[in-house]
Amino acid sequence: MKPIWIVDDDPSIRFVLERALQREHVPTRSFERPSQVLEAIAHLDTLTAEARALEEPGVLVSDIRMPGGSGLDLLTEVRRTKPQLPVIIMTAYSDLDSAVGAFQGGAFDYLAKPFDVSKAVTLICRAYEEREQQQRAEEQNTGAAEMLGQAPAMQDLFRAIGRLSPSHVTVLITGESGTGKELVARALHRHSPRASGPFVAINTAAIPKDLLESELFGHERGAFTGAQTLRRGRFEQADGGTLFLDEIGDMPLELQTRLLRVLSDGQFYRVGGHSPIHANVRVIAATHQNLEQRVRDGVFREDLFHRLNVIRLRLPRLAERREDIPMLARHFLQRSAQQLGVEPKRLSDAALAALQRYDFPGNVRQLENICHWLTVMAPAQTVDEKDLPPEVLEGLAQAGAQAPSSARADATDSAPPRAQPRTAEESAGTPAPLPASTAATDWSVGLFEEAVERLLRGEPEVWDTLVQRVERQLLQAGLAVTHGRRVDAALRLGIGRNTFTRKAQELGLEGRVAPSVPPSDRDDPPGAPTVSD
Known part of the structure; x- marks a missing residue:
């Protein structure tokens, strides 16, 4: 593994990062001043290819303000001499304007001081892994245009091309x-x-x-x-x-x-x-x-x-080789960035997962066009799921809505016959059971569609809003079935009593009377108490 270069005039910062990375068996090399880094980079050019491969950095982590030089100036110089080297800028919370400048200058990410050491190590390792993946993709791409793929179908294709070569x-x-x-x-x-x-x-x-x-x-x-x-x-x-x-x-x-x-x-x-x-x-x-x-x-x-x-x-269709989508997306984002002279965008895990769920009717050509669109239109350096083109989000929404529908159809086909309605005599004096509402079976579809609509509108805190609504309905259902007895409701819902009480307080249900379920749909014996515990 290539060493991680750390540049900071504070010896305690260097020491902490060195020890944390060494525990992960990651080699490091530390510098006090930016000038030392530039000298070390220049020295790499005097080495043999084998020695250079061992000594050149995998990631550069630099403070933003140091005596004798600026981390942003160092970033600019490194981008000129080693454009593929990921650079992470460390900065104080009061210096976030400089962090924005770092992103604009091409930094991979920034660490706000004081930082959590484990999160810092995770970020450094992610930068290293992304660079290695990009390098492997470039090596596979040497002399082979955009023919990239690790899926079995593509490997079979590559072998066939090899057999046909003579x-x-x-x-x-x-x-x-x-x-x-x-x-x-x-x-x-x-x-x-x-x-x-x-x-x-x-x-x-x-x-x-x-x-x-x-x-x-x-x-x-x-x-x-x-x-x-x-x-x-x-x-x-x-x-x-x-x-x-x-x-x-x-x-x-x-x-x-x-x-x-x-x-x-x-x-x-x-x-x-x-x-x-x-x-x-x-x-x-x-x-x-x-x-x-x-x-x-x-x-x-x-x-x-x-x-x-x-x-x-x-x-194969791209939908048949979904495992290749991350590699292809990185390649197309890199190429689009080179064509436009900008820093390559990066896809978040959620965005990558969404692309891997999408069916891509236009196959690899459509993915290439999407990556070019993202390079121009995505608002941030890291592309989130909500930043994907409307055609992708709409396609995912339609696919998600169709899947539950087909599942409901299968369930209907295999469902046992419905019980016949009771006679008037049988029903006399007994409340009718709750009707089997078709809307009740559609709750997941409705939730999905509402989530998509809120996300497309760019509403904040969609997760919290919808999760609270689901939790509210679950608590109210538990109270309704147990006729307001919280201990029984918590037991039947599979949560602890304290959790039930805390959730009820958070959702404003404390002291409210829950609607009761008719006796025919409850397990309570006749005359069971209806007061809360």
Whole structure:
């Protein structure tokens, strides 16, 4: 583990942090002045790669005001020389304006003095772990664009790309829009014997039918009106390399015939041409459609399908690889920040959990767009769940409302038959039982919807407000069933008597008369006392 560098002119602060980190088996290195830190950073450049890897800091923890230099000035210099190094600024409560400046300068977080040592260690370890995760993502991303993933489906995909690396075979990539089909095609090309040749991509669904033939195969001068010069098509442009045909399922039938001939004979003619041209091209095709179904529908040639379907790679939906969402989100936030020249935003645990619950109909492309939106629109450096785009919050609300509904439907289907109503004679003189209200079964849905509405309105203390309402109803139900006897009510609710009394006082129920439940719904014997204990 890389050492944690501590900069503070107060030896007691350095000592406390050193001891606390050492108890967690975390190495440290301490400095009294910012100038010493800058000298140590400069010295790192004189070391070998192995020695530098052992000595360079994992996190820098710096006081904000020290003799001979400012922590903010040190932060600025460190951000210039080591932009990926997390910096935590220590500051007094009276100096929170400087803490704001620290965030603006790119600090990971700040510690307000006096601080809880255990919380300080937790913060330092979190900064270290986030940096390590980011570094691992960058290492995985080296030479592989945005193809990141630790999910089993992605690991299988990476292994398949590795097995196909020495091959020239045709590959068909399937998957929903936004799953990264072109990235896979580029990876196949980059790791193939054709890597030194060109990679040419064309979306067959984006080009009008009348122009697509010329785009693919080129045309001779004078082949049609407007063909003033000879034009090389995509097959010729990809000579010696790879041609990626995206959305192949939308290719017109007449062009499917020409493509089949190229794949079969390795030759083609330009539009208006008479001399065959040899195609030294590897073809990789992709589609989000079910090609077998399109063959059955008569809109895709079966022989072309079999020519393309030599090796098929299926890309999973993002909802099938939710464990990759944190890694992908960090990557996209980092990239958006670099593009905009700002400090990368960080996702809180609640925001990450919300993203992992979201279904992402637009898959990885939608996650990338969301991260770019957050980089621009999120109000704070740390993104909370409430800061997520409305489309995500609304999607989560709808999913949450549907889940209880389906659960209620299942419960209704499996519920035993209802008892038949009693006759007038049987009911005479006996209060009717409480009706089985459908609203009672919907309480969780109502609570969920109200919570979402309050959160979307930005109301404060939503948790306390709703929890108090639930507790109030539970206490009142206990009092109603036991006819006001608090000891029995606490026992039946599964809480202690003191807890019941304290909650009743906090919620203003002390001394209030609870509505009683009719005898038929109570376990009390007739004539039981109704006074509170």
